[in-house]
Every structure is written in structure tokens, then in C-alpha cells.
Amino acid sequence: MHQIAIGSAGNRNVFTVIHGASVSAPAFKATCYFNFSADPFVSEHIEIELKGTSAQIESFIADLIAYFHYGALTRDGVVNAPLALRFQRDNGGHYFFAFMLDPVLAANPGSYLRQSQGSKLITIHYTRPNYFQGVKTPLRVKGLYAAGGTMWDYHLYNHTYNTVDSTVWVDPSDFITSLPAPIRVELKPVTASVNLTNLFIGLTYHPTFNGFNPFFFYFGTIASAAGLTMDASAIKGGYLSLTFAPSVWSTAFSVTLTSNDLAQLTALNYRPLLRFFAPHAYNDLFFRLQVIQGTSVIHTTEAVHSPPGFGYVLLPSLNLPPGPLLKEAAPQPLVLYIQALRESGAATTITTDYLTLFPFNPGAIFYAFHPVKTDALFIDDSAFSRHGFRDNALTGESVTHSRIGPPLVLYPQQINRLFFAVSDDNNLMPPSHYSLLNVSYYPRYALL
Incomplete structure (x- = not known):
């Protein structure tokens, strides 16, 4: 020594x-x-x-x-x-x-x-x-914005499509740790006049897979769907209008998960994040999920309230596939039903263009009691279990959010993928909002 x-x-x-x-x-x-x-x-x-x-x-x-x-x-x-x-x-x-x-x-x-x-x-x-912990070390992250990877100031958007993304991955060759290693996330909002309020960070990992499917679903691409409206301001150019009068639970729409999709999801915990093209104004609208295999309902989640005026709803959590498997054959395909209920039973219309299977195993939600302004710096350091922000990215440190969730860590010998979503002062999730992202990690070892 x-x-x-x-x-x-x-x-x-x-x-x-x-x-x-x-x-x-x-x-x-x-x-x-x-x-x-x-x-x-x-x-x-x-x-x-x-x-x-x-x-x-x-x-x-x-x-x-x-x-x-x-x-x-x-x-x-x-x-x-x-x-x-x-x-x-x-x-x-x-x-x-x-x-x-x-x-x-x-x-x-x-x-x-x-x-x-x-x-x-x-x-x-x-x-x-x-454990024995090493010093903070910058991470090279990869994504659509910079396929070769970048060490500093990754341009992170509020959706994933074409050449922009709300997710990055880290190759196992770009970090060294023998135990799960806590990370430090630094996010600097750039979009003018759009403050960062609530923030969602999720993480998933897989030994070989670094693709984007099956995490993102774009409803504007369902050309045969009833209620499809093409609009350049929607993610991928279109959104669905769904009208119903559900005084009982009714299926608003569904997404199909193939055997290959489920193999990539690796039975982790997810909370689907549904973006509304335009916020609804209903006080009594609820959503839940049903998992269908063949003709059988194999899982129904609890319900969540969808607040009026919000541009998104975080749907209930579920494991995909929903339960441990023997891994001796490919998973059976599933259909995920997004169901809605309005207590009044009155006619209801929602518009949506985008669904993310947002991982929360691990993951963290940051509920704001003070918005983070443009060019301020938001920091979440899982090694020291602290978070906060610095005004003008340099001085004036403060706590702006209530954090819910465990520390965020990198898993050794795995492709680790980070997911992000942010809302603004109006509780919307504007797709064009972007931030500069920097990620570091603290390697951990069982032995010196």
C-alpha cells in the first residue's frame, strides 16, 4: 500500500x-x-x-x-x-x-x-x-445526438425520435467497477423561458441490448387508427383523439409487446408515461393498466388520477414480463391495455401522441417546490444521497425538489440506459425542451 x-x-x-x-x-x-x-x-x-x-x-x-x-x-x-x-x-x-x-x-x-x-x-x-469507493469519474454517454458518445454537455431532449433523444446509454467498456456504482447527474436547462419543474429519471440495464424499442410508442404513426390527426407539432407528426363515455373501465388504446420486446425489458419495473398532445380539463379521470396474454387478463394495476391541465400522466407500475420466468424459452407476447374511467360518466376526449415505458428499477422522481430556471444547474449525487441546484450554474446552491426513489447506480458488465423526462411551469412536457447533460460515476469495489 x-x-x-x-x-x-x-x-x-x-x-x-x-x-x-x-x-x-x-x-x-x-x-x-x-x-x-x-x-x-x-x-x-x-x-x-x-x-x-x-x-x-x-x-x-x-x-x-x-x-x-x-x-x-x-x-x-x-x-x-x-x-x-x-x-x-x-x-x-x-x-x-x-x-x-x-x-x-x-x-x-x-x-x-x-x-x-x-x-x-x-x-x-x-x-x-x-465497499471501497473511488473518486468521481466522468462518463461517456451515447445516444442519437452523438452516436460515437460524448463526455460533456450531451444535448438531451424531452422525447426520442429521429436525431434527438430523452435517453442515453453507457457501454460497459466505458466504466470500471466491481460493484454497482452510484452516479452523479448534472442537468442544465437550455430552452429559453422554459423552467424545469418535475423531473423523472429511470435506469435499465441489459448485457447486450442498447436499442430504443420497445421503450417508445408513437401514436402518430398508426396510419389506420381512428381519430388520427396529422400535426407537425406532435411527436412524429400526429396524435390520436380518443372519445368515450366511460362510467366503467374502458380500454382507451393498447400497445403490443412481442416476445423480443419482453426479452429486452428483462422483467424490470416500469411506469408507462403517457404524454397528452393537449391537456384535458377533467377532475374525475382515472387510468389503469391491464396485461393481456392471449384472451386472459393476467394482471390489473391499481388506478391513478390524471389531474386536469397536466400534459402527461404517470401510469401505475408493473413488471414486464409480469413475473419471473424460467428463461428456457422466449416470453409469450403481451398486450398492454391502457384503460380509463370517468366517475361522472360524461363524454370524454383525450389526445395523445407518445408513450414511454419508463423504468423505475431503479429510478427517481423529483417533485419541484421551486422551478429550476434556464442556465441553472440541477444535480443529483447518489453517492452522497444529496440533490439540489445552483443558480446560474455556479453559485446560490439550494434544494428545489423532493426526491422519491433509491440511489441511481451503474451495473457492472451491463449496458446501462438512463431515461429522462421533465415538465415545465405549466405542467406540460414540451418535446422541444432540451438540457445539457453530464454524468459521472463513483466506482465501488469489494476489495482493495
């Missing part, structure tokens, strides 16, 4: 070397006693040998206590300076961090008698998450 240090990670980034290169008195040598377990947290200890004057030893221990204090403040959300051991295996190599929780400082019996003679052996007992 080239070097071991202890200190405050995160924004503070202050460390004291306790072993190896650049070590200075009173630190002399450190020995880590790692534990190995399948549990998410492990309890360990580290011994630090100190050699120097009594004043140097006293000052070193005071610095340790300060690091402990910053770690406690981090857990309380006051600062971002988690207590950590920092390892460097090779000269000039990357750093790896073990985040220390609930530290307890101890000393050998009688060590107080030896401090005045210039030596002391101290022990820190602690619990840590069961």
Missing part, C-alpha cells in the same frame, strides 16, 4: 497521512484489520502507531476528533465532509475511500504513561459500508 490517510472526504477534502508515502510525525505506521461479510455494513478497527513529542501526539489526536466531528455533522446534513480512510495502492494511482461511521477512539492500557516518552498506540473502532 503506497499510502493510507484519514480525514474528511466530500467538499472539505482534508486528510492526514498515517502510513506510507509523505507520512510525518507523529504518525508512524497504520494497520487495518478488515472484516469480510455479505452484510451491507462491516465493523472493523485500525491501529495507528504514533511517535513524536507529547505535543505532536496531542495535536494529532485533536485533529482526529475534529474529523469525527465533521463526520457527525455530515450525518446530520449540516456539511458534506464524511469521515473516511483514504487508500492509494500505487504511487500516482487513484484514491479509494472507506467511509467510517460511529468511530470510537481507544488506546492501549498504560499508553498515557508512554506518551511523554514519545510513543502511543491508538485504535479506532468503526463501522463502514461494505
Whole structure:
């Protein structure tokens, strides 16, 4: 081991070397006693040998206590300076961090008698998450906008079609991690006079598939469909008008998922996101999903309310295929029915041009209580479980959203695909809205 240090990670980034290169008195040598377990947290200890004057030893221990204090403040959300051991295996190599929780400082019996003679052996007992985390590393993302991939400022739109997209993927050859690695998403809205309000981020992964079907459905391309209206402002040039009077559940429309489609969806959890070409004005409109196999209903979801004036509705969650399979044959094709009910039973018309099978395993929803303005910077950092935005992309950090969902991670040896959707101040999802996207990741390892 080239070097071991202890200190405050995160924004503070202050460390004291306790072993190896650049070590200075009173630190002399450190020995880590790692534990190995399948549990998410492990309890360990580290011994630090100190050699120097009594004043140097006293000052070193005071610095340790300060690091402990910053770690406690981090857990309380006051600062971002988690207590950590920092390892460097090779000269000039990357750093790896073990985040220390609930530290307890101890000393050998009688060590107080030896401090005045210039030596002391101290022990820190602690619990840590069961991984070693690397430094933040930029990710190359790929998509329709830049098929070869781009490291910075990917142009991310609010729909996927032709040469623009609301989704990017990461090839497994472009990142190295042995455990699922948390990511940091930075999104800077660019479209003039359109603020970012609610934000949806989803992630799916597959060992080989990086295509776009079966995630997106365009209703303007169903040439034989009743109620089709061609309109250049609709996604893919057309939208469906559906009129019904459902006082009971009625099928508004359906999409078919082939065996190949279901093989790509890999039984993850999805919430179909339906975009309205024009918002409806009904207070009592509800939607649900039914999954049909052959002539049998094999799953019916709960209902969700579709608020008036919204340009979209996030439909209930379901697994596709809906249940674990033996994987000994291709999945059976399914039909996904989008059903509607209006409590009043009055005549109802909705217009729609676009449906996304939006993954939420994992995924996150950010509900805004303050819009993010053009050229501000939205950040979600899953490594430190923090999110917020900076006004004018540089200063004035604030929390603008309530986050629902687990950390977002990259899965090793998989093609990882990220999905995005944003709404504006008017609760619409304008297709032309675009942002600049940057993604980084923090590699994680089971062993040093």
C-alpha cells in the first residue's frame, strides 16, 4: 500500500497521512484489520502507531476528533465532509475511500504513561459500508445526438425520435467497477423561458441490448387508427383523439409487446408515461393498466388520477414480463391495455401522441417546490444521497425538489440506459425542451 490517510472526504477534502508515502510525525505506521461479510455494513478497527513529542501526539489526536466531528455533522446534513480512510495502492494511482461511521477512539492500557516518552498506540473502532469507493469519474454517454458518445454537455431532449433523444446509454467498456456504482447527474436547462419543474429519471440495464424499442410508442404513426390527426407539432407528426363515455373501465388504446420486446425489458419495473398532445380539463379521470396474454387478463394495476391541465400522466407500475420466468424459452407476447374511467360518466376526449415505458428499477422522481430556471444547474449525487441546484450554474446552491426513489447506480458488465423526462411551469412536457447533460460515476469495489 503506497499510502493510507484519514480525514474528511466530500467538499472539505482534508486528510492526514498515517502510513506510507509523505507520512510525518507523529504518525508512524497504520494497520487495518478488515472484516469480510455479505452484510451491507462491516465493523472493523485500525491501529495507528504514533511517535513524536507529547505535543505532536496531542495535536494529532485533536485533529482526529475534529474529523469525527465533521463526520457527525455530515450525518446530520449540516456539511458534506464524511469521515473516511483514504487508500492509494500505487504511487500516482487513484484514491479509494472507506467511509467510517460511529468511530470510537481507544488506546492501549498504560499508553498515557508512554506518551511523554514519545510513543502511543491508538485504535479506532468503526463501522463502514461494505465497499471501497473511488473518486468521481466522468462518463461517456451515447445516444442519437452523438452516436460515437460524448463526455460533456450531451444535448438531451424531452422525447426520442429521429436525431434527438430523452435517453442515453453507457457501454460497459466505458466504466470500471466491481460493484454497482452510484452516479452523479448534472442537468442544465437550455430552452429559453422554459423552467424545469418535475423531473423523472429511470435506469435499465441489459448485457447486450442498447436499442430504443420497445421503450417508445408513437401514436402518430398508426396510419389506420381512428381519430388520427396529422400535426407537425406532435411527436412524429400526429396524435390520436380518443372519445368515450366511460362510467366503467374502458380500454382507451393498447400497445403490443412481442416476445423480443419482453426479452429486452428483462422483467424490470416500469411506469408507462403517457404524454397528452393537449391537456384535458377533467377532475374525475382515472387510468389503469391491464396485461393481456392471449384472451386472459393476467394482471390489473391499481388506478391513478390524471389531474386536469397536466400534459402527461404517470401510469401505475408493473413488471414486464409480469413475473419471473424460467428463461428456457422466449416470453409469450403481451398486450398492454391502457384503460380509463370517468366517475361522472360524461363524454370524454383525450389526445395523445407518445408513450414511454419508463423504468423505475431503479429510478427517481423529483417533485419541484421551486422551478429550476434556464442556465441553472440541477444535480443529483447518489453517492452522497444529496440533490439540489445552483443558480446560474455556479453559485446560490439550494434544494428545489423532493426526491422519491433509491440511489441511481451503474451495473457492472451491463449496458446501462438512463431515461429522462421533465415538465415545465405549466405542467406540460414540451418535446422541444432540451438540457445539457453530464454524468459521472463513483466506482465501488469489494476489495482493495
